[in-house]
Amino acid sequence: MSKKFLTKRTLKTIAFLFCLFLLSLVLVASVVLKRGGDFGSAFVVEKIEKTLESVAGLDFRFASFSGNPITGYVGSGVEIILDGNELLLAKSIEIKPSVKSLIKGKPAVKSIEINSIDISKDEASRLATVISAIKETNASPPPPIEEIVLKDVKVSGKRNYSITQARFKPHDDSIDVDFRGAINSLKITGKFRALRADEKLILEDCHVKVNDTNLKLKGTLTPRINLTGKVEELGAEEIVALFPKFKAAQPEGFLSGTMALSCDDSGSIVVEGRFHVPSGEIVDIPLNSASFTMIYKEGKLNFELLENRSFETEVTGKIEVAFNPLSLKLDLFSDKASTEKWQSRFPWLSSFDGTADDVSLHLKGHPRKLSGRIHFTSDEFTATGFTLKDAEITADISGKEVSFKGRGYWQGIPIAMEGSALHNGSLMLDALVSAKGLEIGKLGRLFSSLSDINLEGQCDITVKVQGKPDELALEGAAKSNRLKTGFADLRDLKMEFTLKKDRLEISSLQAKVYDGEVTGQGTISDLFSPSPNIDLSGIARDIELGGIFDSVDPKMKGKTEVRWRISKEKEGVIFSAVADAPVLVFGDLLKLQDLHAEAVSFEGGLNLKGRALFNGGKVEFLGKIKDERGELFTDISGTISDLSLEPKTWPIHGMLRGNFKAEGRSGNLSFYAKMYGQDIMVKDILLKDFKLTLGGKNSSMEVQSLSFGLCNGIVSLGGTIEGDNLHLTGDFNAVDLSALPLPSLWFVRGISGGKVVVEGEFASPQIEIDGLIKEAAIDGLTFETVKFKAKSDTINLALDVTEASGENWTIKGKAKGS
Known part of the structure; x- marks a missing residue:
């Protein structure tokens, strides 16, 4: 505008109009003041209610509404009819118009401030559903709004939301929001811009702080939520506050990473991302330097562990947490x-x-x-x-x-x-x-x-x-086809036992041994100590002793019953046994009856003692059997008393007494015996001072000396016994023939001496005599000497006279008789 238009008249016109405007304001203000500051409120509230009803279908009501276009309008007790029920939405609402817009003739709202909203989550959800259903109409748009402020907003439910203050600044195609509030105990602040483009509502520059954790988000809000972002050190406490069901998983620690937030077709929230936890825990599983992907969808939380040192070892796999009801699924490696x-x-x-x-x-x-x-x-x-x-x-x-x-x-x-x-x-x-x-x-x-x-063999144990x-209490059974322990060779072993702490109790033991059967039971206490206590006992029946002492020659044969015991307290293991055998035969050499033997073990062997009956006499023995470098060594000695001498084929009887000794290794056993006779008679002929000394190995026996007095003379023999065969040689001297019960046709008087050979089978040996008779007499005839030979088979006697001599004569020839 040029200066020529700023004339004095123009300036006066402008000043007049300004005074007129001020006067109008004064007149309006005076009217407003006269009406208590309320001007046009009825019109405004009616307009608001009709607009909300026509545009959004919302039935709003105010308990009171007052104000004017200059200072603004205040409504209290804001109610909304929702599903036929009155809902107190807010304590108050303040609407401040823009005076400037009124002057321009284009009404606009400077700010709308809503205070003290307190509703439940269900009510908020129903209200949101109603608002989201609002469709655009051709009706004239409401006046522009420069700013909307929410203060003291509370939404209660399983999660309690609160907004201390939130400011919304709408623009043509966007809205800027900053807010302060809380979710449960979490403090949340943030700001973002929502941009409308191509029928989408896009989230930009979203920065949210949850307690001390920063989140950055971006993406679309409508028509469907699809956000991505970053999270830094989000704590388990914050996660549980955001997702209360997650509390059941007992999370601990802080996580950082990238995430995506979206809605599925059903409208449920889906959260997924890749995260890192330096140190934490979930469902009591430690997370250390853990990297994992996570998806929360349809009420389930799925983890795939990429790296994790749980329990100080590398653990990978998948973890699924479902919340309704709470359940886990772990696939870990x-x-x-x-x-x-x-x-x-x-x-x-x-x-x-x-x-x-x-x-x-x-x-x-x-x-x-x-x-x-x-x-x-x-x-x-x-x-x-x-x-x-x-x-x-x-x-x-x-x-x-x-x-x-x-x-x-x-x-x-x-x-x-x-x-x-x-x-x-x-x-x-x-x-x-x-x-x-x-x-x-x-x-x-x-x-x-x-x-x-010393244990040998294999067994099956259950x-x-x-x-x-x-x-722990152990109850079991053991089986073995063959088990060798010491001198025992067990077959078909079966054992039942219990073990509690260090006490082993054998309730049943069965086995076959040497054609017999052994049974037993007992306990071992302090089993695992260096010096346990052992007490096992049992009975072995029908045991063939020849099987135990199979290397003894002559062969042993006889069955016995053995009561055995294995014990140990402080010293070594002690095996003891008491055996009784009705009959025990040593080849054709001897036969023992009513044998009773006792054995007690020592390191590497057995001490033995016992007694038996033998041909009406009594045998008592004492000794030991021990293991020397894998071979049995026997050393047994004893006494024989009142032994009846009555061979079936020999016309001899009487009593013997003496002592014996057997020693040596298996297969090389030496035997020694010294016997004395008592009342030894042969065909009513007394054999005085009968003495027998034997020695030998196995079935080979040496008769070291056999001597006896015969009719005032003496007979001495020696030789060998090989199995069933005898071979004895010796001599006789000063035998008085008059004391012999000879027929009258034989030499009824004389003193005889000579050589004797006994040879043949033990039961019926052949006896040969080559002798000389001095001062012989027969049927009234006397001879100075008579040479003769005789043979006998213990029954019959054949005599050959080869030469008979008198004082001055000699007769040679043969005479036979029996």
Whole structure:
């Protein structure tokens, strides 16, 4: 405008109009003041209610509404009719018009401030549904709004939302929002811009702070939520506040990463992302330097562990958490896992120790009632105090019950096991452990109580294990086709036993031994100590002694009953036995009756003593049998009394007494005996001072001396006994023929001497005599000397006279008789 238009007249005109405007304002203000400051409120509230009803279908009502275009309008007790029910929406609402817009003739709202909204989540949800259903109409748009402010907003439910203050600044195609509030105990502040483009509502520059955690989001809000962003150190407390159901998973720690937030077709929120947790926990599973992907969808939370050092070992796999009802699904894998570290999650593992390899864990169910399968191998694994090597174990878990099956090597012994266990912080086992083809010698070397017993053979063992790990009770059975221990060779062995703590109780023992049967029972206490207590006893029936002493020659034959006992307190293991045998035969040499023998072991052998009847007499013996470098060495001595001498084929009878000794190694046994006769008679002829000394090995016997007095003379013999054959030679001297019961036709008088040979079978030997008779007489004839030869078979006597001499004559010839 040029200066020529700013004339004095123009200026006066402008000043007049300005004064007129001020006067109008004064007049309006005076009218307003006269009416108590309320001007046009009825019109405005009517306009608001009609507009909301026509545009949005909302039935709004105010308990009171007042104000004017200058200072603005205030409505209190804002109610809305929702589903036919009155809902107190807000305590008050303040509408401040823009005076400037009124002057321009284009009414606009400077600000709308809504105070004290307090509704439930369900009410908020129904209200949101109504608002989202609003459709655009051709009706004239409402006046522009420069700013909307919400203060003191509360939405209560499982999660409690509150807004201390939120400001909305609409623009043509966008709206800027900044807010302060809380979700449950979380403090939340943030700001963002929502941009409308191509029928989409786009979220830009969204920065949210949850307590001390920063989140950045972007994406679309409509027609469907699809947001991406970053989160830095979001704590478990914040996660639980945002997702209360997640509390059941007992999360701990802080996570950072990228995430996406969207809605599925049903309108449910889907959260997914890739996160990192330096240190934390979920469902009692530690997360250390963990990287994982996560998806929350349809009420389920799925994790896929990419990296994680749970329980100080690398663990990967998947974790699924469902919240309604709460349940888990674990599919975890680890190349190596320490059972000691896993005990924090599974307390019942406290009874196990070692490192598991190639672990696969598949469990599902309530966190405290998980079911599924665990499988692993281990180079060395300790279970309830027993260490297995090269073990492979599969455990099926159902709540508090565990069924398991496995194999491994215990002390080099291959075993298999299966069973079940109940766990409620600790284990209650019910298992079956078996070992087939077990080298019994290995088992003996494991226990100090059995270390000094020589055990050979294989056996199968089955053991039922029950109870708590520190109070286990074992009940089992053992079988063996053949088991050798010391002098006993056991076959078809069957044993039933129980073991509780360190007390082994053998309830039943059965075996065949040397064609007989042995049974027994007893206990071993302090089994695992260096000096256990042993008390085992039993009976062996119909035992063939020839089988025990099979190397003895002449062969032994006879069955016995043995009452045996194995005991140990402070000293070594002691084996004792009492044997009774009706008959015991040593080849054709002798036959013992009513044998009673007692044996007590010492290191490497047995001390023996006993008694028996032999041909009406009594035999008592004392000695030992011991093992010398794998061979039996026998040393037994004894006495014989009142032995009746009555051979079937010999016309001899009487009583013998004496002593004997047998010693030597198997197959080379030496025997020595010295016997004395009492009342020895042959055809009513008394043999005085009968003495017999024998010695030899096995079935070969040497008659070192056999002597007796015969009719005032003496007979001395010596030789050998080989099996059933005799070979004795000797001489006789000064035998008075008059004392012999000879027929009258024989030499009824004379003193005889000469040589004797006894040879042949023991039962009927041949006796040859080459003798000389001095001062012989026969049928009134006397001779100075008579030479003769005689043969006898113990029944018949044949006599050949070869030469008879008188004082001055000699007769040669033969005379025979019997």
